């Protein structure tokens with residue numbers, strides 16, 4: 001007998017699809033329904049937030065090439081003022097392969113460096129922006145973290161200007177996103193298009209500002225791993241200030257390690273309490289994974305993993321603990337809730353290689369980038385602590401994808417959310433055959449979040465009622 005996850009709510013309401021009450025639900029099916037509920041509770045919030053604010057003024061001061069400083073009021077600038085500003089700018093560059101490049105077929109816009117201008121606008125002194133960032137961009141425990149903004153550039157997009165699709169290069173490990181503030185100079189076109197995980201959003205500052213009944217600034221903040229582009233400006237000037245967004249406090253994920261995990265008050269994030277509720281109810285039900293098992297979660301964000309350099313091989317040393325310290329949004333939420341419910345949770349790496357479709361799960365990256373292996377790679381990985389999963393690999397376009405086993409064999413990793421591509425990578429290795437001749441192979445890896453669930457009788461967590 002399956003109990004509802006919420007008192008008074010029947011299974012059929014909770015899971016959306018009607019349950020045939022005559023059907024005998026076997027253990028597996030029951031687990032699958034809880035897994036669907038966990039997936040729904042994680043949800044998928046947009047990776048950006050936007051709004052309008054009224055600054056104390058719209059003055060911009062600038063000086064370039066040793067010329068006298070100028071001041072313009074961008075709430076009532078004339079075309080001549082704007083043309084003069086555009087002429088004072090130099091062509092905007094952008095980051096490509098860790099280099100600043102100028103390529104006007106990719107980005108056509110003007111820029112001023114921070115040494116050449118000053119504006120009377122400070123995003124973090126503006127309550128609205130801070131509140132919106134906390135409420136609508138930051139997720140889970142990140143909501144309470146300290147943030148700072150760093151002014152990066154002023155950009156001007158005149159008619160014909162654009163910026164093709166790209167992701168911003170984080171300038172430091174604690175940089176989590178970008179903030180773009182747009183002045184109320186009339187413009188058409190120049191919409192910012194965001195794309196993330198197969199979805200698309202548009203932020204059309206020209207239209208937003210034109211509908212305000214007084215001059216305002218419109219702004220948008222988005223996570224660093226969101227692809228974005230600026231469509232061609234067809235008339236007017238689109239003038240922006242761009243800021244880098246940083247966390248300035250220690251990572252909360254750091255706090256969750258070690259034996260005394262539950263130090264923080266329970267977060268008010270509605271998704272977090274829903275997720276905790278569903279997971280707690282699942283664990284409390286003897287029909288949910290009665291003999292224990294493994295839950296898999298695809299990571300929703302991309303994480304830095306480089307923890308240093310191997311001086312002998314001159315290759316980076318990657319580590320799961322490095323990524324663990326930076327967990328964000330719903331990834332951090334899953335990890336925190338799992339730990340609060342005393343589940344063993346960590347990031348793991350799934351490995352596969354050409355010529356074999358088995359998938360091996362490791363607790364950390366292999367320290368063997370470029371190292372020799374014998375040809376039985378999965379045997380080797382298992383020998384050094386890996387475990388074979390029930391997945392089969394599907395190596396496609398240089399990426400590890402999983403070929404799901406059928407329901408009957410769906411027993412090793414139960415995926416709550418699908419594996420994502422953001423944390424996939426390739427590592428070269430040398431395979432030696434019997435003749436001693438080496439051939440170069442590629443290991444395909446992907447980092448995922450794994451939560452181990454114990455058998456029903458052994459599940460205990462601090463908030464569980466005594467006697468259950």
Ligand SMILES: O=C(O)CCC(=O)C(=O)O
Pocket residue numbers: 155163168180192228230240242
């Ligand atoms: O102007 C914008 O809306 C975006 C600018 C941008 O993508 C960048 O500066 O990297």
Ligand SMILES: [Fe+2]
Pocket residue numbers: 166167168228
């Ligand atoms: Fe950008």
